[in-house]
Amino acid sequence: xxxxxxxxxxxxxxxxxxxxxxxxxxxxxxxxxxxxxxxxxxxxxxxxxxxxxxxxxxxxxxxxxxxxxxxxxxxxxxxxxxxxxxxxxxxxxxxxxxxxxxxxxxxxxxxxxxxxxxxxxxxxxxxxxxxxxxxxxxxxxxxxxxxxxxxxxxxxxxxxxxxxxxxxxxxxxxx
Numbered sequence: 001x002x003x004x005x006x007x008x009x010x011x012x013x014x015x016x017x018x019x020x021x022x023x024x025x026x027x028x029x030x031x032x033x034x035x036x037x038x039x040x041x042x043x044x045x046x047x048x049x050x051x052x053x054x055x056x057x058x059x060x061x062x063x064x065x066x067x068x069x070x071x072x073x074x075x076x077x078x079x080x081x082x083x084x085x086x087x088x089x090x091x092x093x094x095x096x097x098x099x100x101x102x103x104x105x106x107x108x109x110x111x112x113x114x115x116x117x118x119x120x121x122x123x124x125x126x127x128x129x130x131x132x133x134x135x136x137x138x139x140x141x142x143x144x145x146x147x148x149x150x151x152x153x154x155x156x157x158x159x160x161x162x163x164x165x166x167x168x169x170x171x172x173x174x175x
Contacts, residue, residue, distance in 0.1 A: 016061050016172040017045055023069040026057035027161065045169040049161035059156040061172065062107070070107050073100030076148040076174065082131045085118070086170040093118040093167060096155040097135045097146050107152035114146040115139055125170060
């Protein structure tokens with residue numbers, strides 16, 4: 001194990017909605033305090049775009065729990081295969097799997113953001129199972145693959161929010 005990494009027990013199947021603090025940036029009705037209060041009380045993360053939104057909305061969760069939107073990268077085991085998400089969304093969401101710095105010691109802003117598209121599911125909750133091999137830099141077929149041994153956080157991004165659009169997340173589990 002490399003210095004600065006934490007190891008996640010794959011058998012644990014930790015639900016990041018229940019276990020980890022969430023962070024928000026952009027034109028959302030809910031602030032960080034409201035998102036986390038609802039998450040703890042009801043077991044769901046909810047974000048609603050403000051009227052006349054300008055700019056993207058980014059909802060973040062660290063893989064290793066942290067009280068700040070930064071921390072140490074997580075070194076997932078070699079047999080980790082995917083992330084499973086139960087969600088409802090009125091718009092397409094881009095899921096970025098943010099990697100740490102090249103030294104593997106920190107999750108400072110910037111760096112690599114391999115990503116995938118999560119389809120809209122406006123009428124009901126849906127479950128998606130996304131293999132780590134689907135995460136590619138800029139979603140390009142020849143884009144760099146995600147390094148699961150240097151994984152910092154997930155960014156759920158709505159690049160073009162429409163007023164009143166909603167994202168609800170019940171679970172995010174790494175397998």
